Amino acid sequence: MLLDFNRLGALRYVLIGIAVLVLMFLVLPIVFIAALSFGSSQWLIFPPPSWTLQWYVELFADPRWLYSALTSLKIAVIVTILSVGLGFLTSLGLNRGNFAGKELLRALFLTPMILPVIVLAVALYALFLRLGLAGTTVGFVIAHLLIALPFSIISISSALDGFDRSIEDAAILCGASPWEARLRVTVPAISHGLFAAAIFSFLASWDEVVLAIFMSSPTLQTLPVKIWTTLRQDLTPVVAAVSTILMVFTLVLMISPVIFRKVRQK
Amino acid sequence: MPGTRPRAVNRRPRGAVPYIVPAFILIVLFFIVPVAMLLLRSVLEPAPGLENYAVFFGSTTYLRVFTNTFLVAGIVTLVAVVIGFPVAWLLAIMPRGWSAVFLAVIILSMWTNLLARTYAWMVLLQRTGVINKMLMALGLIDQPLSLVNNMTGVTIGMVYIMLPFIILPLIGILRAIDPSTLRAAALCGANKWQCFSRVLLPLSMPGIAAGALMVFVMSLGYFVTPSLLGGASSMMLAELIAQLVQSLLNWGLGGAAAFVLLVVTLGLYFVQLRFFNPYSKR
Numbered sequence A: 001m002l003l004d005f006n007r008l009g010a011l012r013y014v015l016i017g018i019a020v021l022v023l024m025f026l027v028l029p030i031v032f033i034a035a036l037s038f039g040s041s042q043w044l045i046f047p048p049p050s051w052t053l054q055w056y057v058e059l060f061a062d063p064r065w066l067y068s069a070l071t072s073l074k075i076a077v078i079v080t081i082l083s084v085g086l087g088f089l090t091s092l093g094l095n096r097g098n099f100a101g102k103e104l105l106r107a108l109f110l111t112p113m114i115l116p117v118i119v120l121a122v123a124l125y126a127l128f129l130r131l132g133l134a135g136t137t138v139g140f141v142i143a144h145l146l147i148a149l150p151f152s153i154i155s156i157s158s159a160l161d162g163f164d165r166s167i168e169d170a171a172i173l174c175g176a177s178p179w180e181a182r183l184r185v186t187v188p189a190i191s192h193g194l195f196a197a198a199i200f201s202f203l204a205s206w207d208e209v210v211l212a213i214f215m216s217s218p219t220l221q222t223l224p225v226k227i228w229t230t231l232r233q234d235l236t237p238v239v240a241a242v243s244t245i246l247m248v249f250t251l252v253l254m255i256s257p258v259i260f261r262k263v264r265q266k
Numbered sequence B: 001m002p003g004t005r006p007r008a009v010n011r012r013p014r015g016a017v018p019y020i021v022p023a024f025i026l027i028v029l030f031f032i033v034p035v036a037m038l039l040l041r042s043v044l045e046p047a048p049g050l051e052n053y054a055v056f057f058g059s060t061t062y063l064r065v066f067t068n069t070f071l072v073a074g075i076v077t078l079v080a081v082v083i084g085f086p087v088a089w090l091l092a093i094m095p096r097g098w099s100a101v102f103l104a105v106i107i108l109s110m111w112t113n114l115l116a117r118t119y120a121w122m123v124l125l126q127r128t129g130v131i132n133k134m135l136m137a138l139g140l141i142d143q144p145l146s147l148v149n150n151m152t153g154v155t156i157g158m159v160y161i162m163l164p165f166i167i168l169p170l171i172g173i174l175r176a177i178d179p180s181t182l183r184a185a186a187l188c189g190a191n192k193w194q195c196f197s198r199v200l201l202p203l204s205m206p207g208i209a210a211g212a213l214m215v216f217v218m219s220l221g222y223f224v225t226p227s228l229l230g231g232a233s234s235m236m237l238a239e240l241i242a243q244l245v246q247s248l249l250n251w252g253l254g255g256a257a258a259f260v261l262l263v264v265t266l267g268l269y270f271v272q273l274r275f276f277n278p279y280s281k282r
Helices: A010-036 A054-061 A063-096 A102-114 A117-131 A137-161 A165-173 A178-189 A191-206 A210-215 A223-233 A237-265 B017-044 B051-058 B060-093 B096-111 B114-125 B130-137 B151-176 B179-187 B192-220 B224-229 B237-246 B251-276
Strands: none
Touching: A010 A237, A010 B060, A010 B096, A010 B114, A010 B151, A054 A063, A054 A237, A063 A102, A063 A137, A063 A191, A063 A223, A063 B017, A102 A137, A102 B017, A102 B251, A117 A137, A117 A210, A117 B017, A117 B237, A117 B251, A137 A191, A137 A210, A137 B017, A165 A178, A178 A191, A191 A237, A210 A223, A223 A237, A223 B114, A223 B224, A237 B096, A237 B114, B017 B051, B017 B251, B051 B060, B051 B251, B060 B096, B060 B151, B060 B192, B060 B237, B096 B151, B114 B130, B114 B151, B114 B224, B151 B192, B151 B224, B179 B192, B192 B251, B224 B237, B237 B251
């Protein structure tokens, strides 16, 4: 009864009411920002007096926004490639290897995910100041890679766990070298895991704020850092425009695994 | 007998170990070493000793940040559980198609850029923002409330960020409960409220505890949302650490504050793994 949707009685409507309110709480701010990005009021008055593309024009007219977006993109792409590559190797090692302390090592690889990012950010910042890596692309890539790698290892490991290894062995029996078998049999078989790892790694890097705030310099900053510094000065609707573009971008990235799966099934 | 065994199908247990080496080097060099260095500085700078920790726990200002952090994390967790539970409950038992739609909405909001979502609340909660205007139009208040740059703002923003993290695991836990336990309770004469408070709630308690602990730990170390929606009076640990290091260049004290945050986080995480892991025992 309490776990049977059709026999909840009046309680059903109470639950639906609460759930709808909570979902509105989750969604409306996002919709609100998207709406405001087309509003003419600089003071973000809602509903806006009239509609305009002014903030998007302002956004694209300022080369610093574009430059920081490109910086973000470049760093995220490098991080994604490294994260999927390293994640594949590491997952292979954790999946196939059998040695003392393996589970401890797996936990170690995932720790950057549970540790407060601020601790990692401050610690890396101190190290990078000494190494001269603060405010460099390399510094950004290393920092973001630490955050992205756990996502990669989780996605690829779970795909590898579901992969029947004897297929790889069969390829080797048929004369393939171990790496040939891995690249031509295993990799295609776990491609959904690799794809998920790529998406998660990309988003982890692309959305990273806290590490990026510490890694950035006045000349090199990612998009989130640019948004962060702008927000600390004023609530300009240009940020609403950037936010809206980012939300559409995330939406597309999120739907892509579903499309990827559909295409593969055909 | 050479030749009968194909060359590579030996499953040498150690054969795959070298693959782990690159990631291991990365983690050691850029994770373990810097964090250890930071913690070392907390006991070495400006002079060796526990001076920094004495300062941290001896100063009312820092101690207030510390208690503030726990207070905010506690309130956020409580609110998130109370409003997240009914949603998870409904989603767990709803017809699949509808729950998939609801789930997609929750996951989408979770993956939307954090700064974009925090910005939304900065705009919504400001003195001339929609919420104040609505409350005034409804005649509930005469003067705009200050909803931002204080604890109210931080709490609203943080609950908003944390809700998906409590709803999603709870759905799994609630789906795993056998409905026949509730039918049995009803057959034995329990009314709805008794079924809820003495069967459903206790059965979902391990999941609630695990999810709540996770949200609490995440809230303790949060930086972005509290620093944008909070004010000087509602500062939390993460922002204090950033300020000590970036503006005051006090690495010793910053390291000490980071160490405190680290110990609390890892301690609570360990408690969760040991006592509340819903997947370990069943």
